[in-house]
Amino acid sequence: MIVTRSRLQKIGWAAILTVCFAMLVALTFRVNAVKSEVRLIERKLVSVQQQKELLKTEFQTRASQRKLTALNDFEFGFKAPTPGQYLESERQLASLGKARAADAPAPIMVASAAREEESSFPTLVNPLSGRAEASEAKPEKPRRIATTAGNLGARLSQVSASKRDTIRE
DSSP states (O other), X not given: OOOOHHHHHHHHHHHHHHHHHHHHHHHHHHHHHHHHHHHHHHHHHHHHHHHHXXXXXXXXXXXXXXXXXXXIIIIIOOOOOOGGGSOSSHHHHHHTOOOXXXXXXXXXXXXXXXXXXXXXXXXXXXXXXXXXTTTSOOOOOOOOOOOOHHHHHHHHHOOXXXXXXXXXX
16 A cells, blocks of 8 residues: 555644644643642632731730730729629628718609699590590400300301491491
């Protein structure tokens, strides 16, 4: 079998294209591997920066506490409470109270509302009926009957007069 020159050129081009495609795939894999490494390093960098900020904040907080402690000791002289300063019960708290002194002001009294009978306001009169509001009869609330299986059928089969008037209107 004799291979002609044009056939040999076609095979050569196919081989070159195959090699180029293989190199392209290998290069793509390498680029993705480098991108993955870059992302991993960026994540580590962000984590280290966050730790750095956390340490800065911690350092500043502790420095502020030291400054505040020094200022407190120098200016005010405050001390932390000791266990002996805490009370065990309400009785201990009550025992610390003192009786009212003779020159103490009178305790504040709470005002209370006046009763209707003692009220200085005139009684309200209904202009339609002419009777006082308090003496007018208030409408009665309907009585509720306990619903049982025995009386439910009887109750549903009857319609009251007020409901009939409402239905007709």
